[in-house]
Amino acid sequence: MNNDQDVDFARVENGALAGRFVSRFWQPIALSTDLKMGRAKRVKLLGEYYTLYRGKDDAVRMTQDRCPHRGTMLYLGWVEGNSIRCRYHGWKFDGTGQGEEFPAETASYAAKVCLKTYPTREYLGAIFCYVGEGEPPEFPRFPEAEDESRGELLTQGVFLPYNFFQRVENDHDESHIFFTHKLFFANYGLTKIPKATAKETDYGIVVISTRPDGKQRVGYGFMPNILMREVPVPQDRTKMSLLVGWRVPVDDVTTYSVMIFRVGVYNRDLPQEGEYEDPMAIVARIMNGEMSLDDVDDKHPLLPVIQDTVSIGGQGQIADRSNEHLGVSDKGVAVLRRVWARELRAIRDGGPLTTFHRPADFSFGQEIQGNYFNKIEDLEDAARIEGAAPA
Numbered sequence: 001m002n003n004d005q006d007v008d009f010a011r012v013e014n015g016a017l018a019g020r021f022v023s024r025f026w027q028p029i030a031l032s033t034d035l036k037m038g039r040a041k042r043v044k045l046l047g048e049y050y051t052l053y054r055g056k057d058d059a060v061r062m063t064q065d066r067c068p069h070r071g072t073m074l075y076l077g078w079v080e081g082n083s084i085r086c087r088y089h090g091w092k093f094d095g096t097g098q099g100e101e102f103p104a105e106t107a108s109y110a111a112k113v114c115l116k117t118y119p120t121r122e123y124l125g126a127i128f129c130y131v132g133e134g135e136p137p138e139f140p141r142f143p144e145a146e147d148e149s150r151g152e153l154l155t156q157g158v159f160l161p162y163n164f165f166q167r168v169e170n171d172h173d174e175s176h177i178f179f180t181h182k183l184f185f186a187n188y189g190l191t192k193i194p195k196a197t198a199k200e201t202d203y204g205i206v207v208i209s210t211r212p213d214g215k216q217r218v219g220y221g222f223m224p225n226i227l228m229r230e231v232p233v234p235q236d237r238t239k240m241s242l243l244v245g246w247r248v249p250v251d252d253v254t255t256y257s258v259m260i261f262r263v264g265v266y267n268r269d270l271p272q273e274g275e276y277e278d279p280m281a282i283v284a285r286i287m288n289g290e291m292s293l294d295d296v297d298d299k300h301p302l303l304p305v306i307q308d309t310v311s312i313g314g315q316g317q318i319a320d321r322s323n324e325h326l327g328v329s330d331k332g333v334a335v336l337r338r339v340w341a342r343e344l345r346a347i348r349d350g351g352p353l354t355t356f357h358r359p360a361d362f363s364f365g366q367e368i369q370g371n372y373f374n375k376i377e378d379l380e381d382a383a384r385i386e387g388a389a390p391a
């Protein structure tokens with residue numbers, strides 16, 4: 001049973017609660033490699049378009065989508081130094097968004113018009129922005145992903161054709177691995193169906209899964225839409241790689257998944273860009289019944305993404321949560337929804353929101369090393385006390 005039906009986790013457009021919640025956090029909007037110096041790009045977040053450009057100082061700037069003169073999309077224009085000039089009548093705005101030169105107008109008119117601008121930041125190969133109200137929160141750094149001793153940096157961005165919350169739920173759903181990623185994950189020793197426990201933490205949620213053979217994994221859900229855990233990726237066939245991933249709501253039915261990995265032993269034999277089929281084209285053929293997931297080349301560099309997209313996209317573009325039958329294996333999903341529902345209700349009702357934060361003593365993997373939790377049952381109790389354990 002899903003008891004959270006009074007709030008909608010999925011829809012983000014037009015001021016929907018989930019969109020207002022996500023907007024309060026920094027979100028990745030593009031990869032650094034997507035934006036060359038002197039170029040502009042149109043991007044979309046929470047159903048709204050924006051202009052992103054990189055000036056000659058190499059800094060990324062983000063402004064409103066359309067020119068304030070008569071509404072042509074600014075990305076169609078030119079980047080001039082650190083300024084952007086509209087293609088239509090040449091209005092030019094400086095790197096702070098201030099009107100700089102309106103060629104067919106008086107100089108005093110340009111001084112009166114500004115673009116709306118948004119804070120940006122580049123981090124580990126991705127461009128992040130803040131589109132929420134007021135000052136942005138502290139930027140969420142992940143020392144684990146900065147740690148070069150964990151391996152080579154790999155930053156990927158993939159657009160997925162379904163709602164972001166399904167992707168976030170999947171991050172905390174350990175039992176899908178045995179089926180959705182069956183043979184692939186088996187290569188890394190994950191061959192058994194795990195038992196999952198979950199609880200709320202200072203930063204969001206933690207999910208611990210334990211397999212009958214004793215193998216444990218831990219997944220961290222940093223609110224609202226970040227996953228940190230070790231995952232198998234085709235780029236390293238020897239061991240799992242560290243992942244910090246953001247599942248960004250582009251609009252109600254599109255997710256931008258930005259994944260920052262540290263890959264220990266990089267497999268150079270994988271097909272390079274341009275040598276493999278577009279993963280979403282493969283997904284489309286599978287969804288149309290033209291081929292099976294089992295037929296996908298296991299050397300495809302985005303194989304796990306293809307596998308997840310088939311299962312998650314198979315729920316529909318926006319999953320219908322009113323007809324679900326959750327089980328004990330859905331604890332991570334249940335705790336995630338409980339935290340989200342509380343925050344969405346707080347936004348709806350004007351109540352206080354939780355200030356999520358990473359504790360100073362956070363240490364990746366501590367929950368599955370030694371006796372951080374005395375027993376797995378402690379976590380089960382935590383989930384039950386919160387009322388999150390499904391019946």
Ligand code: FES
Pocket residue numbers: 067068069070071072086087088089090091
């Ligand atoms: S619409 Fe941009 S300058 Fe006229």
Ligand SMILES: [Fe+2]
Pocket residue numbers: 170176177180181308
């Ligand atoms: Fe998966």
